[in-house]
Amino acid sequence: MRILVTGGCGFIGSAFCRYIVEQTDWYVMNLSRSTYSATNVALDSVRNSDRYCFSKGDISDLHCLTHVLRKYSPDAIVHLAGESNVDLISPQKFLESNILGTNILLEATTDYWKSLPNEKKSRFRFILVSTVEVYGAFDYLKKFKEDSPYRPSSFYAASKAASEHLVWACGVGYNLPIIITNCSNNYGPYQSTKKLIPRVITKALKGEKIPVYGKGDNIRNWLHVDDHVKALILLLKFGQPLTKYNIGTSDDLTNLDVVKRICHLLDKLVPDFSFGKREKLIEFVKDRTGHNLRSSVDWSKIHQEMNWSPKESFDSGLEKTVKWYLENERWWQLSIDREFNKSPIMV
Ligand SMILES: NC(=O)c1ccc[n+]([C@@H]2O[C@H](COP(=O)([O-])OP(=O)(O)OC[C@H]3O[C@@H](n4cnc5c(N)ncnc54)[C@H](O)[C@@H]3O)[C@@H](O)[C@H]2O)c1
Structure with missing residues (x-):
């Protein structure tokens, strides 16, 4: 498997790259906008692996994406790049990265996917990593399910909900084999x-x-980042197109x-x-x-279908x-x- 991960210099993305290199025999290319000294260190252990490579680029750059996709020829894309600073008071950065950026990534991916031979085309997956925050606040009796209504209450959550709609529309309208995940608060190293x-x-x-x-x-519901990464790996292996999974814990x-x-x-x-x-x-x-006062998640679907549960x-x-x-x-x-x-x- 050759995986293209967007935002692989970030917290979850770097854990994903480390896992792929250290725990699988897959290849991973990290396409990310910026690198800082702190995030660079998070990738130190994989930097010299011949199964890891890095391409500095922006998901809003169609030319760059087209080039990277042709050159790397991935079997799947895990889309993590985005603006996740929930405290930004202007929606502009969320619009740029989470909505417009996702839109351009989808355009490049759809063109690339259409050009693939049939066997690789049917195996291909595009996973969007979204958040439980799209569901908004909840009452104390129930937890969010995959079909809970979207009720975002921050610009961040609204932009992630919008990116989900774009991705889902690409799956329904253009048959791109997409999967959407909604995960709870991650924590862990780096x-x-x-x-x-x-x-x-x-x-x-x-x-x-x-x-x-x-x-x-x-x-809040808390999920260790390595458990999150393992769930993404399972979805890359077994996830079916046009599906949505909540990923969380009982905590x-x-x-x-x-x-x-x-x-x-x-x-x-x-x-x-x-x-x-x-x-x-x-x-x-x-x-x-x-x-939101409360944000909790029902992850029974991924548990039942993929036998995933947090370790x-x-x-x-x-x-x-x-x-x-x-x-x-x-x-x-x-x-x-x-x-x-x-x-x-x-x-
Ligand atoms: N951290 C969490 O608890 C959590 C929970 C639910 C969902 N998510 C989602 O997971 C994803 C990753 O989260 P994270 O905590 O690792 O965030 P992060 O901020 O640590 O990493 C995001 C990465 O994306 C890159 N990036 C941003 N905009 C880009 C662009 N336009 N082009 C290329 N690269 C770009 C950044 O440089 C950074 O390396 C986000 O989309 C976020 O919405 C995170």
Whole structure:
């Protein structure tokens, strides 16, 4: 299998590239817009493999995409490139990457796919990685299913919903063999320190205040990035065209619960009595608008059809992640330098 992954320099994309090179005999090409020192390091272990290659490019560049597709001739595309900074207050960047970029990628992919010989054409898959945020907020009794209505409440979620519609329309209208996934909040190694879990770990390690939005009662579903990658691999192998899968876990936790668990873990792993228990560092700050109170997901379809279930419980995945950040201070310092630590925490 030759896989083209867009956005392979990002958090999920780099985990995907590492998995392909380290755990399969497949080939992977990473097409991504930008590389920063922190994300570069995430790909260090695969950079010299003859089954990995990188092409710096933008999914909005039709000429570049056409060239890459012809040259690399992938059997599948996993589309991860996108703007995912949920706190951007203008929709412009979401429109550019998530909607217009996806549209151009689809145009190039459809042309490429039509040119394939029949056998390769029928095996080809295009997977769009979307988010459970497209479903909006939910009540406390049910979880989102694949056919739950789209009710986005942020520009990010609206743009991801729009990209899903474009991808689905390509599948229905032009027979492109597409699959859409809606996954919950990912966490794991090499995640930007702008995101909740790495930010809390690094703040708590430095003995700095840990800001928590509102009362910390927003509930999120947490998925270890390696479990997510394994689900994508299964879909590449067995997923049927024109299908949609939720990917999540049974771990629905309030943000405050997540923050407290990190503090307790660090107290156990790196006791530091200079500032007492790390929970004391928690500071409640004004909440943001447009963020769902609860976001939970029913992933029984992928479980039943693909026999997928997450290997990590939140506690085991969190412990591994905290230990990874403890062992990789040089990496998270790079990530902090890049973000200048001025931006708010993203969940
Ligand atoms: N991280 C999560 O918890 C999560 C949850 C659900 C869905 N997703 C989706 O998964 C995808 C990847 O998420 P992530 O957390 O790895 O994000 P990320 O920001 O770490 O990575 C995104 C990558 O895409 C690249 N990119 C952005 N726009 C591009 C463009 N126009 N052309 C080429 N490359 C471009 C960026 O340079 C970056 O390397 C996103 O589409 C996101 O919506 C993420």
